[in-house]
Amino acid sequence: MNTQPAILSPRLTRTFMEHLKRRSRATLGTGRNVSPGAARLERMLNEALDAVAREVRPKVMYRMLPVRSLTGKSIRTDAGAVKSVKLARLAQNCRGDVFVVFVIATLGEAFEDLYRRETSLSGQFIIDAVGSECAELVTDGWNNKWNSLIKRRGHECSLRFSPGYCDWKLEGQTVIFGALDADAIGVTLTKDYLMIPAKSISAVALAAKKVPAAAPCAFCRSRSCPWRRMEFTGVP
Ligand code: SF4
Structure with missing residues (x-):
């Protein structure tokens, strides 16, 4: 498996x-x-969409690294550890060599410029909403391509997980930024682990010959979790 970073x-x-x-x-x-x-509102939305299409040039950077060890609490790679008990459990139940793919997607500084140029509150609200959806769709698009690539290589993959989600603390950003030279796509991390430009998404996903469930929620009994992504199916 290629472990070199790629930019799209x-x-x-x-x-x-x-x-x-x-x-x-x-x-x-x-x-x-x-x-x-x-x-x-519809007119303003159309104007925001036109501006995004005209000016924004998204970038996606990703890299796959092999898992070096699993402790039950974290997933260790050469870039550092993903410290999530839930994800580690999913990784432990994968079959064959397990990999972590690290990804950062961004709308770049051009989107921030668009937002700054808008002077009305309602206009900013609309541009912000369009930017959030756009960043998600760009990341989804990368996800679909990566899933196809990994399937062609005979592997399965999980859904993507971002720091701050489930039991993975926001500090987890450091391992993603350790794996990827995000400067190359114009993304930096603040001391509070926030990304600049703001319309950026960072995440990891697991890949292996057999991934037992798309998300650790399949093995998690938490009833009140607002982030649940799939039904509980039981211990693998
Ligand atoms: S149900 Fe919630 S706590 Fe449990 S694994 Fe899913 S996201 Fe994490």
């Missing part, structure tokens, strides 16, 4: 922008009524 520059195609529009509309609740206020 995904294009914001017409299909992507149509999808982004549908997602942004759902988030903002526009397009559902014909009041003058809703029509104005």
